[in-house]
Amino acid sequence: MILEVLKYPDARLRRKGEKVASVTPELKALSENMIETMYDENGIGLAAPQVGESVRLIVLDTRPHDDEGKPTTEGLTELEAAVQQPIVLFNPEIAVAKDKTQYEEGCLSVPGFFETVDRALYVEVNGLDANGQPVTIKTDGLLAICLQHEMDHLEGKLFIDRLSFLKSSKIKKRIEKHGYPTAEEAAEERSEARERRKAAKETAE
Ligand code: NI
Numbered sequence: 107m108i109l110e111v112l113k114y115p116d117a118r119l120r121r122k123g124e125k126v127a128s129v130t131p132e133l134k135a136l137s138e139n140m141i142e143t144m145y146d147e148n149g150i151g152l153a154a155p156q157v158g159e160s161v162r163l164i165v166l167d168t169r170p171h172d173d174e175g176k177p178t179t180e181g182l183t184e185l186e187a188a189v190q191q192p193i194v195l196f197n198p199e200i201a202v203a204k205d206k207t208q209y210e211e212g213c214l215s216v217p218g219f220f221e222t223v224d225r226a227l228y229v230e231v232n233g234l235d236a237n238g239q240p241v242t243i244k245t246d247g248l249l250a251i252c253l254q255h256e257m258d259h260l261e262g263k264l265f266i267d268r269l270s271f272l273k274s275s276k277i278k279k280r281i282e283k284h285g286y287p288t289a290e291e292a293a294e295e296r297s298e299a300r301e302r303r304k305a306a307k308e309t310a311e
Contacts, residue, residue: 108143108146109143109157112155115282118158119155119215120262121262123154123163123259123261124162125162126196129196129234129238133196136157136159137163137165137194140163141192144166144167144192145167147214150166150167150252151166151253152164152256156215162198162260163196164257165194165256166249166252167192168182168191183245183246183247185228186250193243195234195241195243196234196235197233198232198233198256198257200230200231200257201230203226203229204226205227208222213264216264218286220299221269223269225250225251226254227250228246229243229245229246229254230243231257
């Protein structure tokens with residue numbers, strides 16, 4: 107079943123997720139619906155608060171797709187490729203976070219906006235899998251970034267909260283005033299942002 111993905115500034119996105127005591131059939135069904143919703147939205151991760159459920163549950167699948175649309179491990183880091191995806195993770199907790207990286211993030215709850223966010227390069231995350239069994243995921247690459255992004259949602263935090271005050275307020279005001287850009291406007295915005303960064307980098311050099 108495809109679920110509705112809430113968008114900023116929906117107050118439900120600000121609620122903290124509650125720890126699950128055990129993985130009930132209802133929670134397992136929720137995780138399956140979240141995976142279906144994530145694929146339907148072409149997302150690489152989804153957290154329960156984004157579908158209005160205040161529980162500590164995230165789902166992820168950062169694998170790229172080949173020409174036939176099948177998931178592949180091509181282009182993934184060795185660690186990332188070793189993790190079986192899609193991932194269902196209840197009660198995720200970061201045990202280790204090492205080194206720094208940056209990535210241009212987006213979010214299904216803030217569609218059309220892409221900004222560079224600082225994250226740890228390598229993480230080890232403990233949690234429970236879809237069957238309630240303890241698991242540890244050790245990874246870097248896009249999967250590590252995505253894990254940190256989704257875990258933020260469990261704290262009621264969005265990637266736009268991690269930007270400078272100026273950038274963050276500008277985006278929030280724009281959404282509150284004008285709503286979300288169309289898919290076309292979003293694509294344009296994304297390529298403009300790339301150009302700006304390229305120009306800034308060239309100036310710096
Ligand atoms: Ni998100």
